[in-house]
Amino acid sequence: MINVELLKKICETPGAPGYEQRIREFILAEVTPLVDKVEVDAMGNVVAIKKGQQDKKVMVAAHMDEIGFIVTHIDEDGFIRFHTLGGFDPKTLTSQRVIVHGRKDFIGVMGSKPIHLMKPEERNKQLPISEYYIDLGMPRDEVVKYVAVGDSITRERELIEMGNCVNSKSMDNRVSVFILLETLRALKDQTVPYDIYGVFTVQEEVGLRGAISSAHLIDPDFGFGLDVTIAFDVPGAQAHEYVTSLGKGAAIKILDGMTICDYRMVNYMKKTADAHDIPWQPEVLPAGGTDTAGVQRYGKKGAIAGAISIPLRNMHQTIEMANKADIRHCIDLLTHCLSELQQYDWSFENVDGNRSKPAADDSYDFL
CATH class of the missing domain: 3.40.630.10 (Zn peptidases)
Known part of the structure; x- marks a missing residue:
């Protein structure tokens, strides 16, 4: 198909x-x-x-x-802060794998404050993008060898077939x-x-x-x-x-x-x-x-x-x-x-598009 x-x-x-x-x-x-x-x-x-x-x-x-992200900051512990490139629903980001495209590609994980440490009033609120970070599992010294502010980030998901559909x-x-x-x-x-x-x-x-x-x-x-x-x-x-x-x-x-x-x-x-x-x-x-x-x-x-x-x-x-x-x-x-x-008859006067056969030179104008 x-x-x-x-x-x-x-x-x-x-x-x-x-x-x-x-x-x-x-x-x-x-x-x-x-x-x-x-x-x-x-x-x-x-x-x-x-x-x-x-x-x-x-x-x-x-x-x-x-849609993706861009690196905006690398903190003293090597965690990456980022800005979105395109529209995202923040609730879909928690614990998702991403790929940071630095001098070479690295798999990272989106992280945020664990629910166990949230105050009751925080648990029912949607976290803003600013509360998320990316963890590469490496110290800062290793991260900055390969990753810099301005590098792009994309999501890490493969395409699979699922029933009559494709999912990716x-x-x-x-x-x-x-x-x-x-x-x-x-x-x-x-x-x-x-x-x-x-x-x-x-x-x-x-x-x-x-x-x-x-x-x-x-x-x-x-x-x-x-x-x-x-x-x-x-x-x-x-x-x-x-x-x-x-x-x-x-x-x-x-x-x-x-x-x-x-x-x-x-x-x-x-x-x-x-x-x-x-x-x-x-x-x-x-x-x-x-x-x-x-x-x-x-x-x-x-x-x-x-x-x-x-x-x-x-x-x-x-x-x-x-x-x-x-x-x-x-x-x-x-x-x-x-x-x-x-x-097809593309004139404004034609309401339903009926047309028997186009003229040989198709000479109507569009201005």
């Missing part, structure tokens, strides 16, 4: 925001044989280009960074990196209507920074965000809170906290999914945002943009879980969407 071994390597390769060197090198090795040209811009975004038949640009953004740290957003790679693999020997810019972006978790700069450079006509979304289909959740559910197909984003997707793109993705019998579900996410916002707004003329989202349980926690069939459906939907873009 999917190449789990490749997904495992992608998820387990480190790359905190601003420190994406290792995952970037992995992506470059995988994507270069699949496309016509590969570039790395000044920020570190990987731009994989597949040439199309007509002079329009399609940008697909999947961020390669994962950093499924956000390494599953989208996997989907984009597999889509470009599927399109390798196909003719596509427009130039495809598959962009593996940096620093999404700290403000969509890579997507903003790459969209400004590419100036796409069409844009696809590719990221995870919340699946809250768990005990205690009300049906209206689910956002999405595992196993019910690719999620087609309608809106999130930063983007109202273009209604034409939403309709196009729904029609494409139905035409190819690809299961899908609508996504309305009340808060949060993805690279879709950067793709939509930061080109010189804006882009007709939408997003394919992968339902995910336990987002931004120690482990995250996605359904293997959902991942497959996202690959299939993105592949068909990219290869059939010219078959």
